[in-house]
Amino acid sequence: MSIMSTIKRIDSGAPLTRAPRNRLGRPPLTGTKRAAYGLVGTLAIVVLAEAAIRLGLLDERYVPPPSVLINELGSLIAQSSFWISVGQTLAGWGFGLLLAATIAIPLAVLIVSVDVVDRALRPIIEFLRPVPSVALIPVAILLFGVGSESKLFLVTFGAIWPLLIQTVIGLRDIDPTQLTTAKSYRVPRSDLILRVILPNAMPYIATGARIASTTALIVTIVAELIIGSAGLGRDISFAQASNATVTMYALIMTTGFLGLILNLLVLTIERRLLRWHPSHREVIG
Amino acid sequence: MSVTLGKRPLRRHPRLLQAVEIATPVLVIIALLVWTGQAGIYYFPPLAPILLDFVPFWFSERLWTDFVPSVSRLSLGYLIAVAVGIPAGLLLGRYPRVRATFTPVLEFIRAIPAPALIPLVILVVGIGDDAKVALIAVVCIWPILLNAMDGATGMEPVYIETSTVYRIDMWRRFTHVVLPAAAPQIFAGMRTALALALIMVVVSEMAASQNGIGHVILVSQRTFALADMWSGIILLGLLGFTLNLLFVRLERVILAWHHGSRELPQ
Numbered sequence: 075m076s077i078m079s080t081i082k083r084i085d086s087g088a089p090l091t092r093a094p095r096n097r098l099g100r101p102p103l104t105g106t107k108r109a110a111y112g113l114v115g116t117l118a119i120v121v122l123a124e125a126a127i128r129l130g131l132l133d134e135r136y137v138p139p140p141s142v143l144i145n146e147l148g149s150l151i152a153q154s155s156f157w158i159s160v161g162q163t164l165a166g167w168g169f170g171l172l173l174a175a176t177i178a179i180p181l182a183v184l185i186v187s188v189d190v191v192d193r194a195l196r197p198i199i200e201f202l203r204p205v206p207s208v209a210l211i212p213v214a215i216l217l218f219g220v221g222s223e224s225k226l227f228l229v230t231f232g233a234i235w236p237l238l239i240q241t242v243i244g245l246r247d248i249d250p251t252q253l254t255t256a257k258s259y260r261v262p263r264s265d266l267i268l269r270v271i272l273p274n275a276m277p278y279i280a281t282g283a284r285i286a287s288t289t290a291l292i293v294t295i296v297a298e299l300i301i302g303s304a305g306l307g308r309d310i311s312f313a314q315a316s317n318a319t320v321t322m323y324a325l326i327m328t329t330g331f332l333g334l335i336l337n338l339l340v341l342t343i344e345r346r347l348l349r350w351h352p353s354h355r356e357v358i359g
Numbered sequence: 360m361s362v363t364l365g366k367r368p369l370r371r372h373p374r375l376l377q378a379v380e381i382a383t384p385v386l387v388i389i390a391l392l393v394w395t396g397q398a399g400i401y402y403f404p405p406l407a408p409i410l411l412d413f414v415p416f417w418f419s420e421r422l423w424t425d426f427v428p429s430v431s432r433l434s435l436g437y438l439i440a441v442a443v444g445i446p447a448g449l450l451l452g453r454y455p456r457v458r459a460t461f462t463p464v465l466e467f468i469r470a471i472p473a474p475a476l477i478p479l480v481i482l483v484v485g486i487g488d489d490a491k492v493a494l495i496a497v498v499c500i501w502p503i504l505l506n507a508m509d510g511a512t513g514m515e516p517v518y519i520e521t522s523t524v525y526r527i528d529m530w531r532r533f534t535h536v537v538l539p540a541a542a543p544q545i546f547a548g549m550r551t552a553l554a555l556a557l558i559m560v561v562v563s564e565m566a567a568s569q570n571g572i573g574h575v576i577l578v579s580q581r582t583f584a585l586a587d588m589w590s591g592i593i594l595l596g597l598l599g600f601t602l603n604l605l606f607v608r609l610e611r612v613i614l615a616w617h618h619g620s621r622e623l624p625q
Binding site: 119 | 376377379380381383384387402455456459460461462463464466467468469470471472473474475476477478479481482483554557558561562565566573576577579580585588591592595596599600602603
């Protein structure tokens, strides 16, 4: 019940659509004002960090000043090897997520449609789900070597659970009226699933995809870091091993930007696909 | 009232379904026992000796050298994250200007995939126990902090207005009004953080360590002691399962009032 209510809350988009309200007597912050505060805060932190490092309060060997870091980022993005690494990391993320979805969604449909399958798989899923995907790193190395197949295997394993669980919850959450209406009209079973039940579960699948996307990026980086599959994670561990501290920080920042961009991407796709759904309609209206 | 897609729901045979639920895992384990015992595939050594050795392997000498260190790193890092994340998140959530000031930086730090920070922590703090605890705390703090912040921001304004009208002081307002209101969301964040903590302890032990469950698993793989490797993986699975179970129990007790209030109207 707790998961359900939490998901419903996330899913209803309440924090996004609710007007910001404050304590008594204070006017709410407008969008521009909020952006201004954010800009000032960010700049202040950057300037403070720069000053602290220049003044020797923080050891420059461990924490490079922001100006040096920005410089390094600038020279990194001019190198083709950097972009190849970004591409490899993105490939691990994307293919893993795709593979997870192709397994999880049909499996969820099967679980919801057939009671016996549901009951048979329930204990197995409940046991496998909390297994941290990193525990399988050695198995992946043995079975698939240190290349991108290992990465794909681990990412898929990590991303499958949020997608599966969310899809099952979504498929079960259908409004009985819709289902009985479709049944009264003798909508064929395949259409019933494709046109009534799956679209209805879309918001849940989208939430699952958002969680899975974050997990997939984490596992991709872990695979590159520990196994040594090509990508940003491996570059970070190389930079650390060769004492290239500034490069290491710049690469870590890159993974942060990557995380932000991917979050944004998933959110945009979600908005596009769910434009018709009540939780997203207010944005237009 | 759940609805099934099936033509004839099997709900009329609850006994049968229950039997299926119990029989399947048993059958799977038996199948694995037989298969690994017979097939002789190098990567999947016979399961029976692994299971028989499981308790002596982990709970004699390794209990103190590997199991306890892993679990204590995990719990300490996690508790620090909870102790810092909740108050910081609640404060940020209640003061919109402070929140707006820090939001871009917080969002950026959150977006960094946590394991990318391992080399950084190794560089700055080293590879000792402190480093691992610090890493787990640094990583786990974000889901807790951000969920506490969202919970405190999105709470019913009437609660705050009422406590202002009754002149309830700041401390009590936070402990008695804001904290309970944000609690369900804080628990959601704590749950995410728990999964992350387990991942981070294993990864950090694999990356650089002298002991711990992650270390044992990786060394076993490198020395081709595959039975030990599988034993470690099973232990991690059990650990994840147990932690999750404990967490759900705890949540159910602490948030009993919340679940109660949600179920009534239905």
